[in-house]
Amino acid sequence: MFDQQAVLERVLARHRDAVVVEPVPGRPALIRRDQLLVAGHDAAAAEDLVRRWCDAREDGPGVARLRLRAKPDVCELAAELAGDGPHRRLAVAPNHLVHGQPLWWSGPADRPRPASPIPAPRPAADACRDVTVAILDTGLAPHPWFEGADWFGERSAEDADVLDADLDRAPDAQAGHGTFVAGVVLRHAPAARLLARRVLGGDGVGDELGVVRALARLAERDHADVVNLSLGCHTYDDRPSPVLSRAIAALGRRTVVVACAGNAASDRPFWPAALKSVIGVAALDGDDRAWFSNYGWWVDAAAPGVEVASSFVRYDGPRPPVDGADPDRFDGFATWSGTSFATPMVAGLIAGLAAAEDLAAVTAADRVLDQTRRPTRPDLGVIIRS
Known part of the structure; x- marks a missing residue:
């Protein structure tokens, strides 16, 4: 894995409003400084309680953001508003950064590597129903596997996979992550309709606010049978963010959410994968x-x-060829490693089974994770190989 301190320094340099917090020694988290997130119905009460620090309140789908002045300790303030007991009074949390690349706590464990072309997934002619998989990630780039699909033509420009957001003439560290995840889903659910939403930048960093608002839009106007979240974070108190938890709950029981367990080689809970209502992979x-x-x-x-092999973006990076092979020239295919890519396999298997047998996504998930049909391992759950 990369030098984690160097990676952290790059994140903090690029995201000037980010800060590392460590209320519990040895258990750091990344948040956006001077911001509190509040579930919509609690926003007025929370704003009133923090009025001496509150500079502005920004309402949006599913969540309000309170911008603070006078530099209060955001973590202490969130804990005070939520309450110390097991049941929180208000759904309040710092705005945690989420990651989906070879950064610190999540995403791929290494760089992508060029791969030879892979045959395109071909939908079976006898699929019983349409299934939609929402992918909240870096967005989607054009690729032969899905350029002709109706759902790809319907995507908006704001959900495109941006390769060089920082304009340094080199692909960003996580360019193509969403496109890669989409290909893994299609390899296991070729008939799936994909709904891509960009919540991560090309550097693989986003925040809880962006994820919650994307989930709220899914709940309010776009139905998805399965939601793939190849991203996540540790929280400042190692408890689930009540804001994110409520956003996932609002999707309803018809939607299955699958999320990556993270890449820290640790048993520290990683959110949202550690939520009971989410399948952590x-x-x-x-x-x-x-x-x-x-x-x-x-x-x-x-x-x-x-x-894992999948669809990828096309670009020729700045690294020179080595022994006649160009290590960063990609022609639409790559291999990559990480829990980010184990996750869409599970999401794809659920979606594929639901489509093939006309099942509700929840029923298909129960079948895929059936412990009477598959082996299990302590601390890993159900072992899924195909």
Whole structure:
């Protein structure tokens, strides 16, 4: 894995409003400074309680953001507003950064590597129903596997996969992540209709606010049978963010949410994968846990996550050829490793089964994770190989 301190320094340099917090020694989290997120119905009450610090309130789908002045301790303030007991009074949280690349706590465990073309997934002629998979990630780039699909033509420009957002004439560290995840889903659910939403930048960093608002839009106007979240974070108190939890709950029981367990080789809960209502997916390397994969009581399933092959963007990066091979010239295909890519396999299997047998997504998920049909492992859950 990369030098984590160097990666962190790059994140903080690019995101000037980000700060590392560590209320519990050895358990850091990244948040946007001077911001509180509040579930919509609690926004007025929270604003009133913090009025001496509140500079502005910004309402939006599913969540309000309170911008603070006078530099209060955002974590202490969130804890005070939520309450110390097991039941929170208000749904309030710092605006945690979420990650979906080889950064610190999430995403792919290494760089993508060029791969030879892979045959395009072909939908079966006898699919019983349409299934929609929402992918909240870096967006989607054009690719032969889906350029002719109706759903690809319907995507908006704001959900395109941006390759060089910082304009440094080199692809961003996570360019193509969403396009890669989409290909993994299609390899296991060729008939799926994909709904891509960009919530991560090209550097693989987003925040809880963006994820919650994308989930709220799904709940309010776009139905998805399955939601794939190849992203996540640790929280400042190692408890689930009540704001994100409520956004996922608002999707309803018809929608299955699948999220990556993270790449810190740790059993520290990683959110939202550790939520009871979410299928948290670890990565396998052959028959064993991949060395980088998180694990723990909160993991529900494990799937192959090393050298996964999928669709990718096209670009020629700045690195020179080595022994006649160009290490960063991509012609639309790549291999990549990480829990980010074990996750869409599980999401795809659920969507594919739902489409093939006319099942509700929840029923299909129960079948895919059926412990009477598949082996299980402590701290990894159900072992899924195909």
